[in-house]
Ligand SMILES: Nc1ncnc2c1ncn2[C@@H]1O[C@H](COP(=O)(O)OP(=O)(O)O)[C@@H](O)[C@H]1O
């Protein structure tokens with residue numbers, strides 16, 4: 080019962096795979112950037128905000144962390160549609176991914192922010208720094224440095240999880256694969272190729288996160304020590 | 307300096323006091339940490355606050371700088387009333403500098419950026435001007451060559467001198483020091499004390515909590531002995547040390563009255 084591999088469909092389908100991969104990159108890079116922004120703001124509100132903002136952020140994080148991404152995405156996609164607003168599958172996908180990434184970023188950045196000692200805040204206060212400047216210049220960068228490995232992993236996971244957006248037919252890598260395998264009946268081969276492309280993307284993302292870390296965390300780059 | 311021991315006011319407050327503390331009461335929960343503290347500090351004074359651990363020295367200093375609220379009494383520092391909420395914060399910060407036992411430098415920033423941060427963000431100095439000021443204050447504390455180092459690359463004594471320089475760069479009227487040498491080895495303590503002595507000679511108004519008795523005796527012109535949340539004994543350094551009035555103070559300085 081020897082399976083005979085047949086990759087001949089690649090000859091004319093390879094551009095479709097690459098286009099799908101490229102859309103995955105576009106969707107996820109946008110979602111990671113915006114999700115990081117949302118999550119960081121929420122983390123600050125969670126740690127330094129008043130009772131109300133803490134509770135709102137807490138509820139947001141709990142809801143997102145305890146529901147499947149697929150369901151979140153359907154709710155965003157069909158929910159927005161039923162409000163009469165027509166959004167493309169890609170935009171809906173990005174919104175859902177941002178909401179999802181934002182919640183996980185909130186939890187990770189919260190741990191980082193909480194690791195910054197009160198004495199750092201006091202020192203900044205005594206120098207006359209505003210709350211905003213203190214958060215931006217004294218808190219966020221070291222907080223991020225401390226949780227950066229967790230943050231990078233989470234974002235790679237998000238890139239992989241973006242495959243569920245194929246369910247609302249965003250034309251990303253997995254969606255493209257679904258189409259090709261139904262055309263060619265070479266399901267096994269098609270998903271092997273998709274897996275290889277996801278692995279390559281993961282490596283590229285990890286590399287880029289490492290690079291970004293080196294640019295952001297100058298002290299660490301120069302001294303090589305943990306904060 | 308006016309002071310009271312067990313509630314008795316022993317001298318009239320000075321009119322030109324830059325720091326006025328009146329009958330301050332401070333609780334942490336049920337614990338009364340400051341129990342009617344009053345003192346005045348004149349411009350150019352160097353006041354050493356001494357006393358046993360837990361007597362309320364740090365709390366008093368923190369109250370003066372608005373880091374803790376008070377429940378009763380009044381604190382006026384450089385014309386700013388502090389102790390109740392956040393009023394006047396920016397003005398207060400412009401006039402009062404504070405240095406902590408644990409240095410509290412920003413570990414992710416170079417020595418230079420530690421110093422220029424507030425200069426550019428708060429005082430709105432240009433980058434060049436801030437840099438020039440950083441050079442000047444670092445030179446003053448003998449660390450001109452450490453401009454681009456990170457805090458972790460410095461010894462404790464050097465870090466503390468940077469912390470002093472950082473505060474100094476904002477040209478405060480009054481500087482508060484809370485046991486700034488307590489975390490340091492004796493040989494590193496010396497270099498920090500030397501910087502503080504230079505500051506005192508330069509006319510800076512300084513209030514310091516310290517365990518360095520010899521230093522306090524030699525450099526401070528006023529001494530405040532705190533005990534159980536009160537100013538137990540206070541006055542000009544020489545007088546105080548040569549003739550302790552209370553057995554607690556005598557015991558503290560080891561003469562055993
Ligand atoms: N943040 C705080 N919360 C509760 N109690 C405190 C706090 N800070 C200080 N205390 C208590 O207040 C008293 C005075 O402390 P402190 O001012 O630090 O004394 P000192 O500096 O003279 O050693 C101590 O009993 C201490 O345990």
Ligand SMILES: [Mg+2]
Pocket residue numbers: 363364365485515
């Ligand atoms: Mg103390």
